[in-house]
Amino acid sequence: MKIKVLGCSGAEFPKHHFSSFLIDGKILLDAGSVTDVLNEKDQLKIKSIFVTHAHLDHIKGIPFLADNILIGNKQERVDIFSISPVIKAIKENLLNEVVWPDFTKIPRGLRSILSLNKLKPGEPVRIDDYCITPFGVNHATPAVGYLVETPKKRRLFYSGDTGPTDKTWKEIAVKIDCLILDVTFPNRVESEAIRTGHLTPGLLKAELSKMKNMPGRIYVTHTKPQYSKTITSELKRLRINHVRLLQGGESIEL
Numbered sequence: 001m002k003i004k005v006l007g008c009s010g011a012e013f014p015k016h017h018f019s020s021f022l023i024d025g026k027i028l029l030d031a032g033s034v035t036d037v038l039n040e041k042d043q044l045k046i047k048s049i050f051v052t053h054a055h056l057d058h059i060k061g062i063p064f065l066a067d068n069i070l071i072g073n074k075q076e077r078v079d080i081f082s083i084s085p086v087i088k089a090i091k092e093n094l095l096n097e098v099v100w101p102d103f104t105k106i107p108r109g110l111r112s113i114l115s116l117n118k119l120k121p122g123e124p125v126r127i128d129d130y131c132i133t134p135f136g137v138n139h140a141t142p143a144v145g146y147l148v149e150t151p152k153k154r155r156l157f158y159s160g161d162t163g164p165t166d167k168t169w170k171e172i173a174v175k176i177d178c179l180i181l182d183v184t185f186p187n188r189v190e191s192e193a194i195r196t197g198h199l200t201p202g203l204l205k206a207e208l209s210k211m212k213n214m215p216g217r218i219y220v221t222h223t224k225p226q227y228s229k230t231i232t233s234e235l236k237r238l239r240i241n242h243v244r245l246l247q248g249g250e251s252i253e254l
């Protein structure tokens, strides 16, 4: 599995793009940045998008990708997957014919350019060789993270945005080889992190202590660039040598 980090930022600035992780060029986890990072050829290779939650920094690439597929005038279509409240929010608040055209009604072959597919937490779907399962996390709006499992049982868990949670780690219960976890804020704004459903380096350490098996690799995502220096030094002080801040543009092999 090759995971290309299109964006892993908790705020938007030049060279800091919102959350988007592209698996093998075809499956996208979140769509905070797509058309601002990928060229047309690579945009048109995307077949599925798994959305963690409906906050704009995780969905804003969807309408612009749909528009580029329309103009690209080929046979490409994209399946969007998420839990029911997220699908509802995308339909009612984004593709609502006011904010943007409803690309789930614009035909492409026998289907439409975009299709919205509902998932249930804990129930896996199979895409290509992968088994992808949503697990509920703790955020300010209904949200899930995704466990992506290879045929050889290598496991990635991408949390999306989350604050402290006991339930998620209990439900996953298997060893995670690669964890991508939200650390948006530094330790000094812990109360703000908890209020908005995010983590700090200190809260990250507490989350790791709840897991039965320590993940093989831990990558920190969704950091606000304004805090990245502080967060980097706070992560170092945790003395967990396989934790580090993700960088936009890098690739992870699993």
Ligand SMILES: [Zn+2]
Residues within 6 Å of the ligand: 053, 055, 139, 161
């Ligand atoms: Zn969010």
Ligand SMILES: [Zn+2]
Residues within 6 Å of the ligand: 010, 055, 057, 058, 161, 222
């Ligand atoms: Zn976010």
